[in-house]
Amino acid sequence: MGVKKPANMPKIVKFNHKPHEEPHADPEDIVIGAEDRVKWDYPGDFVVVFEKETPFDSWYFYPGNNMSSKPRGDVEYDHPYKYSVHIDGKRRDPNVIIRP
Numbered sequence: 001m002g003v004k005k006p007a008n009m010p011k012i013v014k015f016n017h018k019p020h021e022e023p024h025a026d027p028e029d030i031v032i033g034a035e036d037r038v039k040w041d042y043p044g045d046f047v048v049v050f051e052k053e054t055p056f057d058s059w060y061f062y063p064g065n066n067m068s069s070k071p072r073g074d075v076e077y078d079h080p081y082k083y084s085v086h087i088d089g090k091r092r093d094p095n096v097i098i099r100p
Helices: none
Strands: 011-016 024-026 029-033 038-041 047-049 080-082 084-087 090-092 095-099
Touching: 011 029
Parallel strands: 011 038, 029 095
Antiparallel strands: 011 024, 047 084, 080 095, 084 090
């Protein structure tokens, strides 16, 4: 009988936003492992877009689709994957970094 691996809880990126200011991401740059997922958390409307390259199966995340897959098998480790978060017409450009 094998031992079950515990389920990994997603790493959370919380957004907040004040009117007329850029959104804020906490953490600004999130570091995850090869088995981790990311959940973007904001109580209102938002869009996360990986514009040039994505470490995940999807390029876009938004309310109702705010959880990533695990990183793809061909990701580059210790490489900053830049994404943009758009809230109320304002933008911020944090990173996801995958460590082995």
